Amino acid sequence: MEAMVSRFRRIGIAGCIAGLLVVAVPQNVPARAAPATQGDPAVGPHARQDAEHASVPLALAQTHGSITPRAQVKAAPSAVAGPSTPSVAASNKLFREVFGFAPYWQLSRNASWNYSLLSTVAYFGLTANNDGTFNTSDSGWTGWNSQALTDTFNRAHAAGDRDVVVIKAFSNATINGIVSSSTARQTLITNTINAIAQRGLDGVNIDFEGSTSSSYPNLQADFTSFTGQLSAQVHQRWPNAMVSVDTYSGAASWDAGFFNISALAPKVDAFFIMGYDMASGNMPGHAGPNAPLTGWTYN
Known part of the structure; x- marks a missing residue:
């Protein structure tokens, strides 16, 4: 985590599923060699959560409303963009970026969430197939087309929060099918842009x-x-849009894993560090920020 803080400006801790969001500020920092014990996790943190809830039945009504534009809430006087309060923050009165995921299995609880404590609400999520299309038969798609998500987005916008959509893929085969094919790449990019436009x-x-x-x-x-x-x-379509990437907690300490942070940083607005519970899942032998809380990985 120290490597991550030294390479980027830290700007906040996320909400519904806790992690760390940092602004992507590229610097000329040489890539670190990976320790002999370091490696990517066999299964990522969000992949574990998704698998755990994929079979949960969703009793969500089909959407019938539209998304209202985000309210422009005047920022607090001292919340001026800078190293401690980056301009990536949303338009509400928070002094830090607070990024919260709204997973499909929790959408029915959206009325109880305090959106004033968040700056970005991310719907988790739409599943990408290896040809760049979206999976239209999973729970993520059901949630995407639900009135509960419309209500979630509208409540977030009313509080001045950003609304973003999570595009997810959790297997090497699927990811490779997308990123290694120019056709699949463009298909997914087009579908993503259409999804953003569809939901405002x-x-x-x-x-x-x-x-x-x-x-x-x-x-x-x-x-x-x-x-x-x-x-x-x-960004060509929406210059002020926020594009973020979820990364493993140890990804910034070496560039030999799935994520090359040095190369990604100039391309995105922020990284969401999946620092859930501990770091030993992808940094064996290294102490994490705290002991396991949910039992994902043995420490």
């Missing part, structure tokens, strides 16, 4: 949780290239 959103969160593998030697480079391509096209 303010950006996208890229949640691709891959791992280093000799079977896919170009996965890191292709993912980096895809991310830049998606970010460029989203």
Whole structure:
């Protein structure tokens, strides 16, 4: 985590599913060599959560409303953009970026959430297939088309929060199918832009949780290239959109894993660090920020 703070300006801790969001500020920092014990997790944090809830029945009504524009709430007088209060913050009165995920299995509780404590609400999420289309038969798609999500987005916008959509892929095979094909890449980018436009959103969160593998030697480079391509096209359409990438807690300490932070940083607005419970899942032998809370990985 120290490496991450030294390479980027830290700006906040996330809400509904806790992690760390940092502004992508590229600096000329040489890549670190990976310790012998370091590696990507076999299964990413969000992938574990998604698998745990994928079979949960959703009793959500089909959407019948539209998304209202985000309210422009005047920022607090001292909340001037700078190292401690970056301009990436939303338009409410928070002094830090507070990024909260709204997963499909929690949408029915949206009325109880305090949106004034958040600056960005990210719907988790739309599942990408290896050809760049969206999976239209999973729970994420059901949530996407639900009135509960419309209500969530509208409540967030009323509080001055950004609304973004999470585009997710959790297997090397699926990720490689997308990022290694120019056709699949553009299909997913086009579908993502259409999704943002359809719901009147303010950006996208890229949640691709891959791992280093000799079977896919170009996965890191292709993912980096895809991310830049998606970010460029989203920003061309909406210059003020927020494009963020979810990364592992140890990703900034070495550039030999799935995420090459040094290469990704100039292409995106922020990173969401999946620092859930501990760091030993992808940094074996290294102490994490705290002991396990949910039992994802043995420490």
